[in-house]
Amino acid sequence: MDNSQQFKYSTGVVAYPIFMVLAIWIVFWLQVRFFHGIKNFGVYPLTLKGLRGVLFSPFIHSDIKHLYHNSIPLLVLSMSLFYFYRKIAWKVLLYGIILSGFITWCIGRPANHIGASGLIYVLVSFIFFKGIFAKYYRLVALSFLVVFLYGSMIWYVFPGERGMSWEGHLAGLITGFLFALLFRKTIAKPERYVWQQPDYNEDDDPFLKHFDENGNFIELKDELDESEENQNNLQQESQVKIVYDFKESPAED
Structure with missing residues (x-):
């Protein structure tokens, strides 16, 4: 059996998520202290200049409150991703940033869309639907845990709060669902001994x-x-x- 499909702890399960969260805090520090113009590197829909935000927007935040609210979900969800789906974790993260950002660029209002919340919605959506499709009790339990912790986030994919990029949230939700379908055959499974094989x-x-x-x-x-x-x-x-x-x-x- 491919060992990459097994549930197995490694230093990367914690190290990579911490590194990502640390990166967005460092960018925010640079933004506040030296480069105030970083805030303008978000996704600006339907403009050529706004395409740069597809890559940069997840690392940019408007204020400390915005950054704090995104840090904890990003840490928890990315750790779950690397533990249960480590073989495809980087694909989900990198392609998730690109696809969700591009969808935001296509459907968003003419405004500067910034923040890691789009990526967070990618992870929430992917982990939830992937667990349901897997029909494996650990992953289904993880899906329900995600719903319990972040189920209220579903309301933020609709127009509502002023200044909130609901388009980015919706783009992340769509992207996570598509990835759950695309990587449907890549199901993480626990290690089986020889006597457990069919x-x-x-x-x-x-x-x-x-x-x-x-x-x-x-x-x-x-x-x-x-x-x-x-x-x-x-x-x-x-x-x-x-x-x-x-x-x-x-x-x-």
Whole structure:
């Protein structure tokens, strides 16, 4: 089985999400201290200049409150992504930024759309629908946990609050759903032992051959013969042949 499909903890599960969150905080610090114009690098729909925001907008935030509200969901969801779907985690993140940003560029109002919330909606949507499609209890449980924690976010994909990019949220929701369909065959699964495989046959198991019908441990004939042969070889090697050579002393006068 491909080990990349197994649920397995690694340093990347924590390190990569922390690095991403740290990156958006560093960009915000640079924005506040040195480069105030960074804020204008968001997605501006249907303009050639606004396309640069497809890549840059997730790292740009309007104020500290905006940044804080995006940091915790991004950290939690990206850690879940790298733990349960580490084989495709980077694809979901990178392609998610590009596709959700492009959809925002296509459908958004003429305004500067910034923030990591579009990517967060990609992760929420992907993790939820992927777990439902997988029909595996751990992933389904993860889907319901996402709904419990972030289910209220669904209301922000509709026009409502002033100054909020609901178009970016909707673009992220659509992108996550599309990725759940696109990567449908890439289902993370727990590690299975040999005896858990569907084609497992007890008669072919070399370990179980050492037990009789009553559960008593037995030595197989081939192994006994090999063991006796090894013992004989060791005995032969351990036998030392000693030869004494006597030499007469010369006669004394």
